[in-house]
Amino acid sequence: MKGLLEIKDLKTYFYLDKQAVKAVDGVSFHINRNETLAIVGESGSGKSVTALSIMRLIETPGKIISGEIHFNNVNIAKLSSKQMTMLRGNRISMIYQDPMQSLNPAISVGEQIREALIIHKAVPRKESKKRALELMSLVSIPEAQHRYKDIQSKFSGGMRQRIMTAMAIACNPDLLIADEPTTALDVTIQSEIMDLLKSLKQQLSMSMLLITHDLGIVAENADRVIIMYCGKIMEEANVRDLFERPKHPYTIGLMKCIPRIQDNVDVLYSIPGYIPNASQYSEACRFHERCEKAMDICRQKEPELIEIEEGHKVRCWLYCNK
Amino acid sequence: MNNIIEVRNLVKQFELTSKLGLQTHCVKAVNGVSFDVPEGETLGLVGESGCGKTTTGKLILRLVKPTSGEIYLEGKDINKISKKEMRRIRKDIQVVFQNPYAALDPKMTVADILSEPLSIHRIVFKYDYDKEVKRLLNLVGLSEKDAKKFPHEFSGGQRQRIGIARAIATRPKFIICDEPVSALDVSVQSQILNLLNDLQKELKVSYLFIAHGLNVIRHMSDKVGVMYLGKIVEIGRVEDIFNNPMHPYTKVLLNSAPIPDPTIIRERQAIKGEVPSPITPPSGCSFHPRCNIAMEICKNKSPELIKINEGHKAACHFCSAE
Numbered sequence: 282m283k284g285l286l287e288i289k290d291l292k293t294y295f296y297l298d299k300q301a302v303k304a305v306d307g308v309s310f311h312i313n314r315n316e317t318l319a320i321v322g323e324s325g326s327g328k329s330v331t332a333l334s335i336m337r338l339i340e341t342p343g344k345i346i347s348g349e350i351h352f353n354n355v356n357i358a359k360l361s362s363k364q365m366t367m368l369r370g371n372r373i374s375m376i377y378q379d380p381m382q383s384l385n386p387a388i389s390v391g392e393q394i395r396e397a398l399i400i401h402k403a404v405p406r407k408e409s410k411k412r413a414l415e416l417m418s419l420v421s422i423p424e425a426q427h428r429y430k431d432i433q434s435k436f437s438g439g440m441r442q443r444i445m446t447a448m449a450i451a452c453n454p455d456l457l458i459a460d461e462p463t464t465a466l467d468v469t470i471q472s473e474i475m476d477l478l479k480s481l482k483q484q485l486s487m488s489m490l491l492i493t494h495d496l497g498i499v500a501e502n503a504d505r506v507i508i509m510y511c512g513k514i515m516e517e518a519n520v521r522d523l524f525e526r527p528k529h530p531y532t533i534g535l536m537k538c539i540p541r542i543q544d545n546v547d548v549l550y551s552i553p554g555y556i557p558n559a560s561q562y563s564e565a566c567r568f569h570e571r572c573e574k575a576m577d578i579c580r581q582k583e584p585e586l587i588e589i590e591e592g593h594k595v596r597c598w599l600y601c602n603k
Numbered sequence: 604m605n606n607i608i609e610v611r612n613l614v615k616q617f618e619l620t621s622k623l624g625l626q627t628h629c630v631k632a633v634n635g636v637s638f639d640v641p642e643g644e645t646l647g648l649v650g651e652s653g654c655g656k657t658t659t660g661k662l663i664l665r666l667v668k669p670t671s672g673e674i675y676l677e678g679k680d681i682n683k684i685s686k687k688e689m690r691r692i693r694k695d696i697q698v699v700f701q702n703p704y705a706a707l708d709p710k711m712t713v714a715d716i717l718s719e720p721l722s723i724h725r726i727v728f729k730y731d732y733d734k735e736v737k738r739l740l741n742l743v744g745l746s747e748k749d750a751k752k753f754p755h756e757f758s759g760g761q762r763q764r765i766g767i768a769r770a771i772a773t774r775p776k777f778i779i780c781d782e783p784v785s786a787l788d789v790s791v792q793s794q795i796l797n798l799l800n801d802l803q804k805e806l807k808v809s810y811l812f813i814a815h816g817l818n819v820i821r822h823m824s825d826k827v828g829v830m831y832l833g834k835i836v837e838i839g840r841v842e843d844i845f846n847n848p849m850h851p852y853t854k855v856l857l858n859s860a861p862i863p864d865p866t867i868i869r870e871r872q873a874i875k876g877e878v879p880s881p882i883t884p885p886s887g888c889s890f891h892p893r894c895n896i897a898m899e900i901c902k903n904k905s906p907e908l909i910k911i912n913e914g915h916k917a918a919c920h921f922c923s924a925e
Contacts, residue, residue, distance in 0.1 A: 323788035324759075437877050438652075467651035468815065469874050472859040494789055497861030520865045538793035540822035542845070542860050548800070549822065551793035555758045571790075 284313035285455055285488050286335070291348035291358075293327075293334045300560040304330040304343070306512035309586075312456065317482065317489040319503035319520075321496065321535075325556055327512040328492045332458045335490070336375055337365045353455065371401040374449040378461040380441035384433040390444045391417070391429035397451040416447040420477060439470035443477065450481055457482070458490045463498065475502055496539060500524060505592075508532050511557060511567040514586055518593040528595040530572045566598065574599060605677070607777050607809045608640040608663065613672035615658055619882070628882045632658040634833035635672075638826075640777065643803065645810040647824030647841070649817060649856070651878055655833040656813045660779045663811065664698055665689060676777070694724040694773035701782035703762035707754040713740070713765055714750040720772040739768040742805075743798060760791035764798065771802060779811045784819060796822060817860050821845055826914070829853045832881055832889040835908065839915030849917040851894045888920070896921055 293305040305327040312318045322328040333339050335350055337357065350358045352373065357365065374397075377383040385393055395413040398404040404412060410429070417425035420443040433441055442462060449457055459478060463471040479502060482489050491503060499506055499520065506523045508516040508531065516529040527533045537550035554571040566572070569579040578598050586596040615633040618626050633655040640646045648656045661667040663674055665681055673680050676692060684692070700706040707716060717739055718732045727735045737747045743764040754762055763783060770778050780799065784792040796819065803810060812823045820827055821841060828838040829852065837850040848854050855874045862869070875893045879885055885892050891901035900920050908916040 323790060439877055467878070468817070468859045469651065469855060470877060472861065473874075475861075495861065496789075496863035500863045500865040500867075501861050524863070524865050535790060536863070538790055539863060540793070540796070540818040542818045542821055542857065542862070545821055545841070549793040549797055551797055552790040553794075555760055555791065556788070 283311040284316070285353065287311040287351045288335070289349040289351075291331065291334055291350065292346040293330050293339055293343060294346050295343040297342055297560070302559045303512050303562060304559065305334060306562075308509075308512070308514055310507055310514065310517065312488050312490060314488055315486055316504045317491055317502055319491045319493060319499045319506045320509055321493060321499055321506060322509035323494060323556060325511070325559055326509040328509050329460055331509075332375065332460050332490060332492055335458065336369055336373065337362075367401070370397050371452045372454050373456045373458065374452070374454045375458040375460060376442070376445045376449045376462050379465050380438060380445050381465070383445055384441060386433055389430045389432055390436070394444065394447050394451055397448060401452045416451055417444075419481070420444070420447045422447075438466050439474060442466060442474050446477065446481070450485060450487075453485055454487060456488045456490065458492070460492045461494070464493075478502075496536065508535070511559065511562065513567060513596060514594070515568065515597070516595050517586070522590070522593050528589065528593070528600060529597050530574050530599070531568050605642050606639040607642050607677060608811070609675040610639070610663070611637050611673045611675075613637070613659065613662060613674065614670045615662055615667060616670045630881045631833050631884070632881065633662065636833070636835055638828055638835065638838060640809045640811060643807045643809060644825040645803065645812050645823055647812045647814065647820040647827045648830055649814060649820045649827060650830035651815065653878055653881060654830040656830050657781055660698070660781050660811060660813055663779060664696060694720070694726070695776045696779070697770035697773060697775040697777070698779045698781065699763070699766050699770050699783045702786050703759055703766050704786070706766050707762060709754055711753070712750065713752055713754070716765060717768055717772055720769060724773045726773055735772075739772055742771065742802070743768040759787050760794060763787060763795050767798065767802070771806060771808070774806070775808060777809045777811070779813070781813045782815070785814065785816065792819070799823065817856060829856065832878070832884055834889065834918065836890065836919070837917040838908070839911070843912075843915040849911055849915070849922040850919050851896055852890050888918075
């Protein structure tokens, strides 16, 4: 296996009204040690479901249909829920988009941080409080001593995200999954949290799976990038290649359609049409209806994800003959 | 050029009362805001959450009554006129809301949603409703067949188009766009931004464009006002604000937005702390606790908006001389 985490042909479907919604439909990728992999996609592209599948937090009506998730040479798709509980929050942990809704409103934040230590590391209670305070200062919460007993509603959004980060790194995990960690936050706070995650990643030598829709955050934080669309990987490349030589028409469109802060254009490029309904995917390429370069074959058959340069993979018929 | 909207020294205080009904605190959500919106132009308001940008929008709509200050719509003070007259004027000021999932009545068809403003303001004769609804749908890029559908049958971007169609139904002179794209996916955002720009050219309508994304503000605005804790700290033409920002807060905002280009490695200007609570705003210049050039005078004296050059003003003690 390659690296720390390797996913092979993961399929996670949701069964609604007897229809299968193919949220994640055959996704394969790997994350190396100390690497930040970003998954970029719009809503419904399956990026969060991929993360929740790795955490094994998919609940009915959703189900992991097939695929392997190798983490540290263990296929966690096959682990029992008890074994998974030992791993979750310990070796793999996750921070969520909305810190307002992810913390317990009734328990002090200090208690919440030390919970993981008591459960996973069997740290004695006295010791765990000391450790929780250290973690709070590690994520730069001022006056940690005084704020240990405060509940989450006494903190601002950015501070709550710091607390969630402290909880996630409490057991020194190998992999940190950050699902849109800054989307709910203001710009000035956003850059602080991203800087914090970056420095923590280095200090604790973690790998990071960063899920976002903001290409600016990707450019500044990721080593490699995966572009997802409708449950499939459309392009995979290291961050420089992706921004300098994007291949897939969807990636190119995404990059062209964000307004830039440095320069102004009269008319923005926009990708025509809308994201197709997840329960009605056809055999064709899932992007063909919105693609400017669509050919006949695109309407009939879905292309494979092929490697066109070292480390640069694309799922598009345009590159299939070369 | 005539100004459609003129706002002068607008103040809104919200009183916080304790459970016994005693007034305890007072939040100055909007604290002395003045600006003009000329005919056919867009004023962008940008700022972090809690800075009062949405309240400013609500005040102009007269959904919230101001504590003091004047709002002139084509020279008429909308707070001095009777309710009856206000109802007549409402057709000139419309609004597009942030969340298209919550802004449309789920039990009404699109045709109902769009004919309601037509009938209330008697825009066209009753037997012309169908024709007008079709015209509006075409104008916002939806098909005539969509008139019979319900909001849940549409995607987020399409719903926002319906919201826009409803806003332009009364042929307004002024539309308040309150974060119209922040709930939408990136590939759909640019469609909506282009649509708003096209409509402005076609209908000669003015916008107050409220957003927190600086790239979106840059793309949409002719003039930009930067708000911080209820005050405009800098206002000017879009080129002035983005190419020659004067206020330290504007500089920080511009500096914190991530740039989607991995080759640019920026020296990030660190900003201290978070937005203070508007209940207990800092003394003097409200930005001074976070400002890196703050001096003694900033703690004691609140700076006025000072003219830097034609149409460009900033409220900082240190940006007048240069």
